[in-house]
Every structure is written in structure tokens, then in C-alpha cells.
Amino acid sequence: MIPSAERQLLFLQQLQRLFDEGEFVATYKFALLMALAEISVESDHVDGKLEVPMIAIAEKFAELYWPQTVPYSSGTAGTATEILYQNQGKQTAVVNALLRLRQEGATTISEAKKYASWSTTLRTIARTVAEMPVKYLQNFGGTQIPFLYEYPNPSGKIVLNEGVALMLRTFHSFIQQLARAGWITHIRKNKRNSLILGQVDALESFMFETPRSCLTQVSELLRKIQSNKCFYCGSTLLNQADVDHFVPWSKYPRDLAHNFVLAHASCNRHKSDMLAAERHLDNWLERNLRYNMEMVYELTNFSSDLECSNRVAYWAYEQGINIGSHSWVDKQLTEPLSRHCLGLILSP
Numbered sequence: 001m002i003p004s005a006e007r008q009l010l011f012l013q014q015l016q017r018l019f020d021e022g023e024f025v026a027t028y029k030f031a032l033l034m035a036l037a038e039i040s041v042e043s044d045h046v047d048g049k050l051e052v053p054m055i056a057i058a059e060k061f062a063e064l065y066w067p068q069t070v071p072y073s074s075g076t077a078g079t080a081t082e083i084l085y086q087n088q089g090k091q092t093a094v095v096n097a098l099l100r101l102r103q104e105g106a107t108t109i110s111e112a113k114k115y116a117s118w119s120t121t122l123r124t125i126a127r128t129v130a131e132m133p134v135k136y137l138q139n140f141g142g143t144q145i146p147f148l149y150e151y152p153n154p155s156g157k158i159v160l161n162e163g164v165a166l167m168l169r170t171f172h173s174f175i176q177q178l179a180r181a182g183w184i185t186h187i188r189k190n191k192r193n194s195l196i197l198g199q200v201d202a203l204e205s206f207m208f209e210t211p212r213s214c215l216t217q218v219s220e221l222l223r224k225i226q227s228n229k230c231f232y233c234g235s236t237l238l239n240q241a242d243v244d245h246f247v248p249w250s251k252y253p254r255d256l257a258h259n260f261v262l263a264h265a266s267c268n269r270h271k272s273d274m275l276a277a278e279r280h281l282d283n284w285l286e287r288n289l290r291y292n293m294e295m296v297y298e299l300t301n302f303s304s305d306l307e308c309s310n311r312v313a314y315w316a317y318e319q320g321i322n323i324g325s326h327s328w329v330d331k332q333l334t335e336p337l338s339r340h341c342l343g344l345i346l347s348p
């Protein structure tokens with residue numbers, strides 16, 4: 001059941017209060033909010049209450065913190081190249097747990113997931129998540145206001161209150177933006193980071209974006225799969241082509257292997273932050289079914305769960321339809337999104 005308008009407004013007010021008044025000693029709370037919002041988008045059962053295993057949250061934490069476990073270099077003279085501090089005291093337990101995987105030799109999160117110590121790492125992170133952010137996220141001036149999940153939570157999981165997963169889905173982009181901005185500000189304000197950051201910085205892309213180098217691998221595979229044709233207009237690609245996020249990065253900033261397509265820079269620019277039209281969606285679904293194995297085996301730097309990608313697409317198209325968005329056809333041409341798109345995603 002969709003929560004009432006009043007309930008949704010109250011939810012937003014509580015979220016806002018959380019950002020304004022919550023005591024964010026470490027960056028964990030931002031990660032927890034982002035994790036819960038992503039899990040709500042990626043779950044296929046969000047009506048009513050949603051049980052979220054602590055291990056699933058730990059895995060999201062690992063993904064979120066992983067890029068930040070390499071030293072940050074500002075490129076400016078007089079700054080130190082070091083791993084950013086995520087709290088005021090010593091480095092956080094989550095970062096330390098991930099650093100051990102890096103020391104064992106993992107360079108990407110997908111590699112890390114194959115290490116024998118991965119499950120131990122997740123359990124360590126899950127314990128920290130349960131002891132710290134889960135306990136403090138809903139704490140306002142010493143009082144628990146359990147508007148997101150029951151607290152105390154059952155062992156090993158949290159249970160999102162009735163309607164919360166649905167609202168987290170609805171407001172995902174908004175929460176994502178708030179949490180990122182809060183996280184970045186937290187890192188900047190931390191005096192321990194000032195020597196690392198210097199005056200100017202490119203923190204946001206370092207903390208949250210995939211290094212461009214990882215996209216070379218994607219580009220090579222897609223060129224083969226698409227027979228050197230642009231995914232959108234079907235004309236031959238030039239040497240230079242753009243790896244585009246089919247569900248726009250601005251809507252869902254997580255790199256999923258099946259979400260990449262290769263396109264002309266101009267087609268990519270025209271599409272911009274819009275959802276692609278039904279005909280493109282149809283092609284995309286078909287391509288993913290047909291080349292699923294290639295993508296799973298070759299795009300090893302990215303999460304490659306076809307069903308998860310489809311659920312994300314369903315969520316994005318459903319949101320677009322609900323707010324009356326137009327979709328991009330080609331060049332300047334757009335068309336209203338039709339509900340038919342959802343049927344396409346559901347019946348591959």
C-alpha cells in the first residue's frame with residue numbers, strides 16, 4: 001500500500017531532521033542511508049515491511065567505501081597523499097577491514113569478493129554496522145525516533161517499517177544527493193584531512209565515481225557485442241565512443257555491468273539524463289538476455305546481476321511514468337513514457 005501524502009511528508013521532514021541534527025561522528029550514517037535506499041530499489045518485494053540482513057548492508061558498505069581505501073592525491077604541491085579519515089579518531093573499522101583485502105592483493109571490489117577472507121570481512125563490517133550506525137542513525141539528541149526501522153533491531157538484520165522501503169525507492173535520488181553532500185562535507189570538515197585535501201579538491205569524483213580506466217574494458221566488449229554500431233542510432237561508431245549508462249547515472253549512480261551501452265558521443269549528449277525510449281529499452285533487454293554470459297564473465301570489475309539490473313530499470317521507468325517524464329528517442333526527439341515499458345521489463 002502506498003503511504004499517504006501526510007506520511008510521506010513526515011518521512012521527508014524526519015530525514016531532513018536527521019541530516020540537520022543527527023550527530024555524525026563518522027561517515028557511517030551516510031553510508032547506511034545510501035545502503036538502505038539502494039537495497040530498497042534493488043529488492044523485488046517492497047510492499048509492507050522489508051527485512052534487510054545485516055550482511056546485505058555490509059556488502060553495500062564494502063562497495064561504498066572501497067574506492068575510498070586508496071590514498072587520495074590532490075595533485076597540488078604541499079599536500080600529503082594519504083587515505084582519507086572517515087572520523088575524528090583513528091581510521092574506521094570498515095576502512096581497516098577493506099584495507100586488509102587490499103593488502104592481500106585485491107585491487108577491485110569484484111576481485112575482493114572472490115577472496116577467501118571476503119566473508120570474514122563482511123561479518124566484521126556487519127558487526128560494526130550493527131554496533132554503530134544502526135544504533136545511532138535514528139538518534140536525535142539522545143532519543144531514538146525509529147521512523148525507518150524497529151530499534152532495538154532483531155539480531156542479524158533490520159526490519160524497515162511498513163512503507164519505508166517504498167518511500168526510500170521513491171526518494172532514492174534525493175537521499176543519495178543529501179547523503180553524498182553530507183559525506184563530502186564531513187570529510188572536508190575533518191581537520192585530519194586538511195593536509196591531504198589542500199585548498200581545491202576533486203573529492204566527489206574520487207569518492208563516488210568509477211575510475212575512467214575501468215571503462216576501457218567495457219568499451220572493448222561492447223564494441224564487439226554491438227558490432228561496432230551505436231547502441232541508440234545503429235550507425236557505425238568512430239574510434240571515439242562513449243560508454244553510456246542506460247539508466248542514467250544521475251538517476252542511479254551505481255555501475256552495473258548490464259547497464260552499460262556504447263554510443264556516439266553526440267547520441268550520449270542528446271540523451272543526457274533522460275530515460276531511453278521504449279524501442280531502446282526493448283533492445284537493451286534483448287541484448288542483456290543474449291549477451292548475459294559475456295557480460296558476466298568479461299566485465300569483472302562491475303556487479304553483473306541481470307535481475308538486479310532489471311529491477312533497477314523497473315524502478316527508474318516506474319518513477320518516470322509516475323511523474324510524467326518524457327523519454328529520449330533520438331537527437332531532439334522525445335516521447336511520453338508509457339506504462340507498457342514496465343511490462344517489457346517484467347516479461348523478458
Ligand SMILES: [Zn+2]
Nearest residue numbers: 230233264267
Ligand atoms: Zn548514435
